[in-house]
Amino acid sequence: MSLKRISAIFRHNTRVLVSDPGPIIVTTLMPLVLMTFLQGMGRTVLESEGFTGASGAEHVVPGMAVLFSLFGVIHLGMSFFQEHGWGTWDRLRASPASPIEILLGKMLPPASIILIQTVVLFAAGALLFDLDIRGSVVALAAMVLTTTVFLIALSMLAVALFTTISQLSAATNVLAMILGGLGGALAPLSVLPDWAQTIAPISPAYWSLMGLRAVLLEGGGMQAVLVPVGILLGASLVVAALAASRFRFTDEKAWV
Amino acid sequence: MLRIRNLEKSYASHDVLRGVDLDISPGEIVALLGPNGAGKTTLASIVAGLRRPDSGSIRVGDIDVVRNAGRARTLLGLAPQHLGIYPTLTARQNLLLFGRIAGVSGRGLRDRIDEVSTGLALSDLLDRKAGILSGGQQRRLHTAMAMLHRPRLLLLDEPTVGADVESRRQILAFVRDLAARGTAVCYATHYLPEVDDLDATVAVLNGGRIVYRGSVSSLARAHGTSGVRLAFRGDPPDLAGFETDGSHAFRTVDQPGVEIARTLADGTAWVSRLESVEIIRPSLETAYLALTVPTTTETEEQTHVA
Ligand SMILES: Nc1ncnc2c1ncn2[C@@H]1O[C@H](COP(=O)(O)OP(=O)(O)O)[C@@H](O)[C@H]1O
Ligand SMILES: [Mg+2]
Numbered sequence: 001m002s003l004k005r006i007s008a009i010f011r012h013n014t015r016v017l018v019s020d021p022g023p024i025i026v027t028t029l030m031p032l033v034l035m036t037f038l039q040g041m042g043r044t045v046l047e048s049e050g051f052t053g054a055s056g057a058e059h060v061v062p063g064m065a066v067l068f069s070l071f072g073v074i075h076l077g078m079s080f081f082q083e084h085g086w087g088t089w090d091r092l093r094a095s096p097a098s099p100i101e102i103l104l105g106k107m108l109p110p111a112s113i114i115l116i117q118t119v120v121l122f123a124a125g126a127l128l129f130d131l132d133i134r135g136s137v138v139a140l141a142a143m144v145l146t147t148t149v150f151l152i153a154l155s156m157l158a159v160a161l162f163t164t165i166s167q168l169s170a171a172t173n174v175l176a177m178i179l180g181g182l183g184g185a186l187a188p189l190s191v192l193p194d195w196a197q198t199i200a201p202i203s204p205a206y207w208s209l210m211g212l213r214a215v216l217l218e219g220g221g222m223q224a225v226l227v228p229v230g231i232l233l234g235a236s237l238v239v240a241a242l243a244a245s246r247f248r249f250t251d252e253k254a255w256v
Numbered sequence: 257m258l259r260i261r262n263l264e265k266s267y268a269s270h271d272v273l274r275g276v277d278l279d280i281s282p283g284e285i286v287a288l289l290g291p292n293g294a295g296k297t298t299l300a301s302i303v304a305g306l307r308r309p310d311s312g313s314i315r316v317g318d319i320d321v322v323r324n325a326g327r328a329r330t331l332l333g334l335a336p337q338h339l340g341i342y343p344t345l346t347a348r349q350n351l352l353l354f355g356r357i358a359g360v361s362g363r364g365l366r367d368r369i370d371e372v373s374t375g376l377a378l379s380d381l382l383d384r385k386a387g388i389l390s391g392g393q394q395r396r397l398h399t400a401m402a403m404l405h406r407p408r409l410l411l412l413d414e415p416t417v418g419a420d421v422e423s424r425r426q427i428l429a430f431v432r433d434l435a436a437r438g439t440a441v442c443y444a445t446h447y448l449p450e451v452d453d454l455d456a457t458v459a460v461l462n463g464g465r466i467v468y469r470g471s472v473s474s475l476a477r478a479h480g481t482s483g484v485r486l487a488f489r490g491d492p493p494d495l496a497g498f499e500t501d502g503s504h505a506f507r508t509v510d511q512p513g514v515e516i517a518r519t520l521a522d523g524t525a526w527v528s529r530l531e532s533v534e535i536i537r538p539s540l541e542t543a544y545l546a547l548t549v550p551t552t553t554e555t556e557e558q559t560h561v562a
Pocket of ligand 2: 296297337413
């Protein structure tokens, strides 16, 4: 494995992302807009849960951050489908770069976008929406990072399973809504229907939000996020193993 | 530089390569000829490590491509048949990626980009987005991207498709230049006039095998056929032994002069409509056509499809 080659592919893919920033702007601006509209609802629900003095940002900021991180799977997936559409995938494969170097170099830039997007949302939350981080920032970072790790694994599974970009984007959009909604990213868990509360733990967003709320609302530290971090990493391993068993460098993908 | 032995490859039940042997020496340009579907792209992809052969051996230099794909790829450059460029990036950024992946960097990389873009007339286009270049310019960029690391074996799969006359000339000239400096080149094409322009030797792929390997002149001598071609105003008359194609009638014969005299002697009814009489000499073209008559299996397959 050569760091030089990974960095060459990384820089190149960062340029590709930045050269066409539309999708990134959308997934960063949309949550800001939604936060503005949903903050009041968040405050009401949090107060009814007993968090007096909450601004509502403690719900809408992590909620939107997690929801739009899920939508971010599209950035990772696109990065692969684009190569097929542009005819460059075979060129990369015929280059001296090994499969693992190609994967790392290609996945890290869009994964960083998901991270940066999350940081922007938390920063905007603190500056514009009265978000008060009561607990440990390190624990917060740990939650954000493990969520991103899970999404990288999920993206690889999506790339492995789907053969066209429209399948990928349809599946990402629907799944992000379902997993996000079920996990309490839209409306807080306490006001979801009973059946939804019962099955919520199957959603990775549930565990992300559980950890984020523990830090933001309950002032938790690393101790408080160990369980969600562990569960997300475990889920990442399972999903990554599935992806690895299905992923073929020789598969053809269509940019339609 | 390239040594292929008994290479076989099939897709599902369709045998594309049925025992291909091919050698290319350093500095040699081999024009890999064959009709559409002959397996030229399949052959190039296997050499580039993109597909696995069913059996056979392929060595690039002294490296086994199947067992040691990673190292083999550092020695070869591939410009695939289908255009592969990053349209949202500039031409220079497209070139930088493949130079850096191949381990060229800094000053060396700038020099290489200079050299390749001068050779392929891309110098003035380097800072334009690849997506807005013309078709011929994109082809030249696409080809340049395979050459940045001075590969010892260059695989070009129909590199001049969609290129205008000037682009074609530039690509051919640069390929000749590279070969003169020691690169072994495998140049897949079905466009015969390029073979002479490249000063290449020929490998004809048909029916899954290399059916001819050697120089153009000996190919024409060995397999070229002579014949007579008559052109008419309106439809050609029904002439015994001739095949017709549009307003032409053609017949393969060993002694074209004798055939012309004999045919014209019977020609009272149609001679007023005769526009031209042509003697076809054995050439690369006639040899190629003689070598690539569809094999029985292909004819069967085509009937299947139809
Ligand atoms: N991935 C594939 N799957 C199945 N058949 C293929 C595939 N690629 C090529 N073929 C078939 O293999 C034959 C050779 O194709 P190809 O190598 O592209 O020929 P050429 O480059 O000489 O035109 C064709 O009949 C083509 O349809
Ligand atoms: Mg081809």
